[in-house]
Structures are given as structure tokens and as C-alpha cells.
Amino acid sequence: MKWDIPSLEELEDAVWKCTACGNCKTAYDFGPPPTYGEICPAGVEFGFDGNMASKGKIAFARGILDGQLTWTQDFVDAIYKCTICGGCQNQCELDHKPVIPEIIESMRRKAVKDGVGPMPTQKVIAQSMRSYNNPYQGPRRVRTDWTRPFKKAKNPIKNIMKKNAPILFYVGCTGAFNLPVRNFPVATASIFQKLGLDFGILGENEICCGSTAMRLGDVDEFKRVAETNMKTFKDLKDNHGVETIVTSCAGCYRAMKKDYSLAAEYEDCMDGLKIIHTTDFLFNYFKEGKIKFTKEVPWKVTYHDPCHTGRHLIDFDIDEDGSRQWKGSYLGKSEDNCLYDIPREMLKAIPGIDFREMGRIRSNSYCCGGGGGVMTGYGDWAAKNAGLRIQEGLDTGAEQMVSICPFCHYNLNEGSKRIKSDMKVYDLVELIDMAL
Amino acid sequence: MTEMSTESKIDSLITKKLCKIVGEKNATDMKHIRYAYSYDLSFVKPKLPDYVVMPTSVEQVQKIMEFANQEKISVTPFTAGTNIGGLCIPENGGILLDMKRMNNIIRIDEESHYTIIEPGVSHAKLASALAKYNLRWSWPVGPPSASVSSNAICHGIGGLSARYGLNSEEITSMEVVLPTGELVRVGSCAIQEDAWHSCLPLPRMDGLFTGWLGTTGIITKIGLRVHPVPPILKVFTASTQTLGHMASYLRTLGNYEICDDLTGVSWWLSQVPIPYPYKPKPDDAPEWISFATTFSWTEKEKQAREEIWRMVVDEETKNGSSLKETVYPEEALKARTQLPSQIVGSTKNYTKQAGAGISWPGTFTPLNKWEPVYDEWKKILTARNLSPSVRVTNYRGVHYGMLRAMIPFPKKDPASIENARQAIVECLKVDLDNGGIPYKPPVDFGVEINKRAHPGYVELLKRTKNMLDPNNIMNTGKLAL
Numbered sequence: 001m002k003w004d005i006p007s008l009e010e011l012e013d014a015v016w017k018c019t020a021c022g023n024c025k026t027a028y029d030f031g032p033p034p035t036y037g038e039i040c041p042a043g044v045e046f047g048f049d050g051n052m053a054s055k056g057k058i059a060f061a062r063g064i065l066d067g068q069l070t071w072t073q074d075f076v077d078a079i080y081k082c083t084i085c086g087g088c089q090n091q092c093e094l095d096h097k098p099v100i101p102e103i104i105e106s107m108r109r110k111a112v113k114d115g116v117g118p119m120p121t122q123k124v125i126a127q128s129m130r131s132y133n134n135p136y137q138g139p140r141r142v143r144t145d146w147t148r149p150f151k152k153a154k155n156p157i158k159n160i161m162k163k164n165a166p167i168l169f170y171v172g173c174t175g176a177f178n179l180p181v182r183n184f185p186v187a188t189a190s191i192f193q194k195l196g197l198d199f200g201i202l203g204e205n206e207i208c209c210g211s212t213a214m215r216l217g218d219v220d221e222f223k224r225v226a227e228t229n230m231k232t233f234k235d236l237k238d239n240h241g242v243e244t245i246v247t248s249c250a251g252c253y254r255a256m257k258k259d260y261s262l263a264a265e266y267e268d269c270m271d272g273l274k275i276i277h278t279t280d281f282l283f284n285y286f287k288e289g290k291i292k293f294t295k296e297v298p299w300k301v302t303y304h305d306p307c308h309t310g311r312h313l314i315d316f317d318i319d320e321d322g323s324r325q326w327k328g329s330y331l332g333k334s335e336d337n338c339l340y341d342i343p344r345e346m347l348k349a350i351p352g353i354d355f356r357e358m359g360r361i362r363s364n365s366y367c368c369g370g371g372g373g374v375m376t377g378y379g380d381w382a383a384k385n386a387g388l389r390i391q392e393g394l395d396t397g398a399e400q401m402v403s404i405c406p407f408c409h410y411n412l413n414e415g416s417k418r419i420k421s422d423m424k425v426y427d428l429v430e431l432i433d434m435a436l
Numbered sequence: 437m438t439e440m441s442t443e444s445k446i447d448s449l450i451t452k453k454l455c456k457i458v459g460e461k462n463a464t465d466m467k468h469i470r471y472a473y474s475y476d477l478s479f480v481k482p483k484l485p486d487y488v489v490m491p492t493s494v495e496q497v498q499k500i501m502e503f504a505n506q507e508k509i510s511v512t513p514f515t516a517g518t519n520i521g522g523l524c525i526p527e528n529g530g531i532l533l534d535m536k537r538m539n540n541i542i543r544i545d546e547e548s549h550y551t552i553i554e555p556g557v558s559h560a561k562l563a564s565a566l567a568k569y570n571l572r573w574s575w576p577v578g579p580p581s582a583s584v585s586s587n588a589i590c591h592g593i594g595g596l597s598a599r600y601g602l603n604s605e606e607i608t609s610m611e612v613v614l615p616t617g618e619l620v621r622v623g624s625c626a627i628q629e630d631a632w633h634s635c636l637p638l639p640r641m642d643g644l645f646t647g648w649l650g651t652t653g654i655i656t657k658i659g660l661r662v663h664p665v666p667p668i669l670k671v672f673t674a675s676t677q678t679l680g681h682m683a684s685y686l687r688t689l690g691n692y693e694i695c696d697d698l699t700g701v702s703w704w705l706s707q708v709p710i711p712y713p714y715k716p717k718p719d720d721a722p723e724w725i726s727f728a729t730t731f732s733w734t735e736k737e738k739q740a741r742e743e744i745w746r747m748v749v750d751e752e753t754k755n756g757s758s759l760k761e762t763v764y765p766e767e768a769l770k771a772r773t774q775l776p777s778q779i780v781g782s783t784k785n786y787t788k789q790a791g792a793g794i795s796w797p798g799t800f801t802p803l804n805k806w807e808p809v810y811d812e813w814k815k816i817l818t819a820r821n822l823s824p825s826v827r828v829t830n831y832r833g834v835h836y837g838m839l840r841a842m843i844p845f846p847k848k849d850p851a852s853i854e855n856a857r858q859a860i861v862e863c864l865k866v867d868l869d870n871g872g873i874p875y876k877p878p879v880d881f882g883v884e885i886n887k888r889a890h891p892g893y894v895e896l897l898k899r900t901k902n903m904l905d906p907n908n909i910m911n912t913g914k915l916a917l
Binding site: 016017020023028032034036047051055063091093094095 | 464466468469488517560563777787789
């Protein structure tokens with residue numbers, strides 16, 4: 001397949017649009033009343049301007065492009081010390097805003113291409129992807145371990161390659177292999193069964209979406225799995241009656257919606273297929289009155305907006321041909337695709353829920369610290385940062401934190417343990433399943 | 437595979453010493469970290485610091501300065517680096533002292549109306565904190581991430597400058613580490629440790645540290661007046677065809693002292709963004725547009741203020757002014773009255789079209805010289821294909837004020853940067869010759885100022901600097917002495 005994944009050199013004009021004004025360093029809103037919060041996990045942890053927000057990362061890019069900076073171990077390390085959460089991007093008002101994460105990832109792609117990236121611990125992921133088709137070094141057969149309770153209860157989950165169904169539940173590697181978050185697919189499938197939906201899974205044939213590889217700059221590995229997946233999806237569409245792909249994983253969702261669209265054959269493979277996050281998918285049933293909560297969940301909860309279902313889905317209005325302002329000018333943004341209101345609305349509808357909102361939410365949500373390969377490359381920092389987010393949740397009086405991303409879920413749990421808090425982390429599907 | 441490069445010019449013993457003072461995580465000589473501090477928005481040529489250090493306590497700042505003074509290493513203080521005069525670019529390398537980790541709001545005294553903050557406190561952070569007490573500061577049109585204390589000690593202005601003057605006039609006390617590492621205090625906190633309410637009636641020794649571009653000491657705590665926010669805002673907007681008419685309007689309205697911010701901007705500056713390269717304004721558009729903010733506690737008070745404004749408009753019109761009540765462009769008005777603002781933060785409205793670069797001739801100039809200076813600036817700037825995007829603002833009801841041009845340019849192109857630099861320096865010379873004085877000046881400006889200065893002034897400057905900084909280590913080169 002042909003891909004349009006830009007190199008750092010191709011993004012040079014955008015790099016030179018950054019003023020270094022530092023707007024990106026903090027989340028601020030005039031209000032009134034005005035609100036302020038730290039927004040960059042790397043900035044909070046490491047502090048130097050180079051480490052902080054897009055101002056710092058673009059300084060790195062500029063240094064590479066103008067020949068001032070060459071690879072050193074520490075420099076490569078600094079490029080990977082970023083969760084690529086997009087918090088900085090949300091503050092920027094300049095023309096490079098829409099491609100800030102791409103600039104950061106293009107540096108990583110260059111590092112990989114030059115043989116110096118990713119970081120040693122992250123290379124394990126790359127190796128695992130090549131050997132196991134997932135980043136967790138999980139054997140294929142383990143992928144379906146989570147389905148055992150259904151089999152035992154004589155409600156087995158359909159293998160979509162063997163039995164056709166209109167809905168593919170794309171589980172994702174984290175839900176399948178990462179034990180602390182296995183409740184995700186279980187709760188999702190349980191809800192689907194309670195709703196009487198005709199759905200199936202790829203089972204042992206499911207492979208990684210490629211999100212982690214893409215975030216780490218391993219573009220060849222990303223392309224390999226993305227191309228395989230797109231061909232599989234096309235086959236499912238053409239030969240197995242699949243119309244909708246549902247995923248509970250924010251990373252998978254983002255990859256399929258945005259990263260895959262960089263392939264020239266994207267339309268050909270994916271046209272006619274609806275890709276939807278579980279939360280959004282269930283909300284449609286909720287709106288139609290088909291989801292009726294019958295049980296109470298008497299919890300004090302707060303909600304954490306994952307980056308990948310939030311600001312990573314912002315659509316940017318760019319003057320592509322120069323007819324409205326000038327060519328390449330950033331004109332505005334739309335948050336219509338961001339999953340901000342839907343999870344909150346469903347959460348609040350569950351009987352007994354006492355909902356508490358944190359200060360940094362929606363597009364200014366504070367990243368859990370696990371994205372961009374940080375959880376693998378810098379686990380201690382990732383958990384430390386998650387502890388900050390957990391504390392923010394605790395400060396609201398909440399006792400449970402709910403989210404819709406298995407990565408956030410895992411990392412926030414680590415953060416909660418690290419600060420020795422009683423805060424428990426749940427996915428929204430778990431609460432929905434409990435209330436049904 | 438790209439070969440891994442190694443650094444060889446850095447003295448690792450100095451790095452070790454700095455790490456010992458502030459901890460391994462807060463000091464570095466790594467080039468990629470230093471590189472991020474080597475440039476800013478301005479035309480000033482990038483220069484690398486040799487070391488970057490982030491202290492977290494006053495004691496650490498003292499130890500760093502003692503060490504730097506002993507070793508005669510240049511020290512450039514840095515808070516956010518958002519100025520547009522290259523003030524934090526280390527002219528001679530040395531230590532870049534990044535103060536962002538000292539960012540506590542130590543006190544907000546809601547009864548006495550002052551706050552005590554550390555240098556790393558940003559406008560965004562203070563705005564959020566003060567709002568809880570319905571208090572405000574004179575927010576400048578800078579990025580929300582900019583440092584409050586740096587703006588104050590560099591004579592920044594803000595949205596209350598027509599009422600309270602420069603932000604440096606709002607300083608109530610300071611704690612300062614001298615270049616030699618000694619800790620001093622000025623203002624009431626010097627006499628009673630916990631009293632931060634006023635610099636007066638003591639000698640104004642705060643002047644030793646304000647307007648010196650970070651060359652005389654490191655402010656570690658600063659007391660600043662803060663003010664209540666009346667609930668009703670009214671913005672008067674008017675236009676004129678000439679700066680002469682605009683200046684007359686601002687002078688007359690200024691006489692009544694009813695406005696918090698009293699500003700006129702040329703058509704080019706009222707655009708978001710400033711046009712780059714220069715484009716002529718539409719024939720039917722006025723050349724000058726003004727916004728004047730006034731806050732009231734009651735509707736009646738607001739009506740009285742409106743009555744005064746109407747009277748001023750009538751008076752100006754009667755005297756033949758082209759003054760008209762007008763609509764200020766919506767986004768530009770929002771950017772200038774909803775402060776701190778991400779729109780105006782030296783970014784979207786200033787540099788967006790040109791691409792990353794912005795500098796200025798920023799001056800304090802008598803009001804009666806605004807028009808002749810502007811006429812010359814317009815010729816200089818348009819000849820270089822740059823927009824005459826000029827702002828004038830009255831200070832504290834008097835008839836001098838800020839006259840400045842925001843000049844965007846593309847940072848990618850060295851020839852365009854030089855074109856802007858030359859234009860700005862030419863503009864500055866015109867202003868100096870008309871009695872204006874530049875503020876937050878880059879070194880190029882310092883040279884022009886000192887050329888014209890009374891010999892006694894330069895000598896006093898040198899002696900004072902020498903008294904405070906005997907080894908000349910602080911932000912070296914910035915005073916162009």
C-alpha cells in the first residue's frame with residue numbers, strides 16, 4: 001500500500017511556524033472565571049524547556065533540521081520522553097497546531113530510521129510485534145482467554161471468521177493480554193449479549209492495530225499490521241457481512257480512524273465500514289431506550305478523558321488551497337468527534353452515581369502519563385504521573401475513577417497503587433454492565 | 437546509522453558542581469536542552485548557554501550565584517522567555533538560570549490587596565488564583581505562560597496601566613539574591629519580615645532591580661498590588677483617520693481618568709493576524725481604532741462614565757476631529773480585553789501570518805510626539821514591506837505613554853529577519869530623537885540609547901552595576917555598556 005506519512009523534513013515549514021511563545025506550556029482558559037493547570041506530563045516531571053510541551057519538542061525538531069543537534073543517547077531519550085497526549089497542541093493558535101503530534105512522531109520515525117530509536121525497553125515492543133503480532137509478547141492462544149467465562153456459561157462468543165455477524169468486536173491487545181484490564185472485553189461482550197446483538201470477534205486471528213508502533217516511530221511495523229488489518233476488514237466486509245467495527249480501546253480507535261486513513265487504499269478497504277468506540281456505540285442504544293439501567297451503583301465517581309478519545313479526535317479546519325486565508329493556515333477546530341459528553345451522560349444516567357468533575361477535563365484533560373510509549377519506556381514516570389491524576393480525582397471527593405481506555409485504566413491503577421490511595425479505576429463498560 | 441556525537445566544550449566539573457547544588461535532575465549541560473533556550477521570538481541571534489540550572493529554593497539560588505561569582509561565569513535569568521527583545525538569550529553563554537520551578541503563590545492578601553509570588557508564577561496561574569478573591573492584576577498582552585514578576589521588573593504594561601501606571605509601579609516589596617549570592621530585601625519586608633505591603637516610605641531601592649534587564653540580581657519573591665474587579669465592563673470603541681486625532685481623543689478622555697486601559701491601534705494592528713507582508717488598508721477603513729475599558733460597580737456609575745465619554749466625543753467632534761464611534765474587530769477586541777489571552781499571546785494576532793518572528797520598537801514617548809514619530813515609522817516600515825502595526829497607550833492619566841510597533845517576520849528566512857531588524861532599529865532612532873525611550877530593549881537598542889545618553893547617566897549606570905555585580909556576571913552584554 002502507498003502511505004502518506006510525512007517525514008520531519010516534509011514538516012519543516014510547520015516547524016518554523018512555532019514562535020516559542022510558550023502558550024502550549026499550560027492549560028489556560030479565560031473563562032470567566034479563568035482556569036489554569038499544568039498540561040504537559042513531561043514538563044511537570046523534567047522541567048527544562050526542551051522537555052516541555054510543543055515549544056520544547058519543536059526546538060528539538062528545529063535543531064535537527066538546522067543541523068545543530070545530532071543524535072546522542074540523551075537526545076533520543078528526550079524525544080521519547082513525551083506521551084504525545086496533545087495537551088500542548090490544544091493550547092496552540094498557530095498554523096503548525098494541526099501537526100504538532102506528527103512533528104513529534106516524525107522525529108521518532110527519523111530516530112528509528114537512523115537506528116537510534118526507540119529506547120531499549122521499547123524495542124521489546126517492536127520485537128514482540130514482529131514475533132507475536134502484539135506488544136505484550138502474548139501467544140496467539142492467550143488472546144481468547146477472556147472468553148472462557150462465556151463458553152463456560154454456554155454463551156460462547158462467535159468467531160467471526162467462521163460465523164458471519166454484522167458487528168466485529170475488535171478487542172485490542174491490552175484488553176486481551178493485560179490481566180488487570182481483562183474486565184474490559186468481558187464487560188463489553190456481556191453488555192452486547194444482554195442487548196441481544198449479533199457480534200463476533202477475530203479471536204486468535206486478531207492482530208495489533210499498530211498504534212503503539214506508530215507512536216514509537218516504527219513506521220514499517222505499523223504499516224505491516226495496518227495493511228494486514230485493513231485487508232482483513234475488507235474481507236470481513238465483503239465476505240462475512242461485517243458492517244461495524246466496535247472497539248473498547250482508545251488507541252485502536254484512534255489508529256483505525258486517523259492513522260489508517262494515511263493509506264491510499266483506505267477508502268477501498270474501509271468504505272462502508274463503520275468504526276466506532278464502544279461508548280459511542282452503546283450510546284446509540286441508550287438514546288433509543290434499549291439500554292435501561294435497572295441496578296444501582298452507589299458510587300462517588302469522577303471521569304478521566306483519555307487523550308485518544310478526546311483531543312486526538314479534534315478535526316482541524318485548514319485552508320488547504322489558500323482561498324480563505326492563506327495556504328496551510330489553521331482556521332479553527334471542531335470537537336464534534338471527541339467523546340466528551342457521551343461517557344458523562346451515560347455515567348450520570350446510572351442510578352446511584354454521584355458524579356464529581358475534576359478541574360482539567362475534556363480537551364484540557366491531564367494525560368494519565370501512559371501514552372506515546374511512555375508506559376513501556378518509562379514505567380516509573382508513567383505511574384508517578386498517573387498518581388498526580390488520581391490525586392486530582394481524590395480531591396473531588398470521588399472514590400472511583402472511570403475512563404474508556406485500557407491504557408489509561410492500567411496506568412491509572414498503577415498510579416493509585418503508587419500513591420497508596422483507595423481510588424479504584426473502572427471502565428465505563430464495567431459500570432454499564434453492573435447497572436444492566 | 438547516524439553517529440552518536442559527544443559534547444566536548446563543556447566543563448564537566450562545573451556541571452557536577454551545579455548538580456550538587458540543585459540535584460542531578462535540575463542541572464544539565466546537554467546540548468539539546470541548551471538549544472531550546474538559545475532563541476526566542478525576536479530577531480536577536482541565537483546563542484547557546486553552556487549550562488541550564490533550575491533552582492527550587494532561595495538557598496539554591498544563593499549557592500549558584502556564589503559559585504558563578506567565584507568562577508566568573510555569566511548567569512542569564514530566565515522565567516518563561518516570552519519577551520520579544522531577546523532578553524533571556526545568553527549573549528556570552530554561561531549558566532541559564534531557569535526559575536520556573538520556583539512558582540509558588542505565597543500569599544494573596546485579600547484585605548490589604550497585595551500578593552507575594554515567586555518568579556515562576558505565570559499570568560495564567562495568578563489569574564486563576566486571584567479570581568477566587570475577585571481580584572485582578574494588570575494583565576499584559578503576553579502569553580498566559582509569561583512570568584508575572586519578569587513583566588513587572590521590566591516595566592511591562594497591562595490592562596490597568598491607564599489607571600495604575602506601569603506594572604513596576606505596583607511592586608510593594610522584593611527579596612533578591614545579588615550576583616554575589618547575598619540575600620537582600622527592599623520595601624517593607626526589609627524592615628519586618630512578614631510585611632510586604634509597600635516600597636514606600638523607604639528609599640526606592642526597588643529601582644536597583646527594575647528596568648535592568650536581569651543584570652542586577654535574581655528576584656526570588658516579589659510583592660505586588662492587586663485590585664478588586666468591578667462587575668460591569670464597558671468598552672468604548674472609536675476610530676479616527678489620523679493619529680493626531682486619535683492622540684487628541686486619548687488625551688481628552690485621559691483627563692477624566694475613568695479608563696483602566698486607554699489604547700489606540702493602527703488598522704494593521706487591529707487585524708488578527710497582522711498582515712505580512714505589508715498590504716494597504718482598505719480606503720474606507722479608518723487608520724486608527726481605539727478601545728478604552730472602564731469598569732463600574734453599579735449601572736448608574738456606568739451611565740455616568742458613558743456620559744463623560746459621550747461628552748469627550750462631542751468635544752473632539754466639535755473641534756474638527758474625524759473621531760467616530762465604531763466597531764472594533766471582534767476577535768481583536770476579545771484578545772485585548774479578555775486578558776490573559778491565548779489569542780494575543782504574541783502569537784495568533786502578531787506572528788501567525790509571517791511565521792514565528794516578532795520584535796518591536798517598544799517605547800515610552802510623549803503623547804504630542806506620537807504622530808510625527810508614527811509618520812516616520814510608517815515610511816520606514818512600508819518601504820521594507822512591513823506593516824505599520826502600531827499601538828499607543830496612555831499611562832495613568834498623564835500625557836506620555838507607550839508607542840510601539842509589533843513587527844512580524846518569518847524566522848525561517850535570515851534575510852527577512854535582518855530586514856525586520858534594520859527597520860526596527862531605524863524606527864528606534866527616530867523615536868529616540870523625538871524624546872522617546874525604549875523599554876525591554878534588545879542589545880541593538882541599548883547601543884543607540886547609550887550613544888545619546890548623558891555621560892553622567894552612563895557613568896552612574898556603570899557604577900551601580902559594578903556595585904551590585906563586581907565581576908559582571910549577570911546577563912552580560914544586555915546593557916550595551
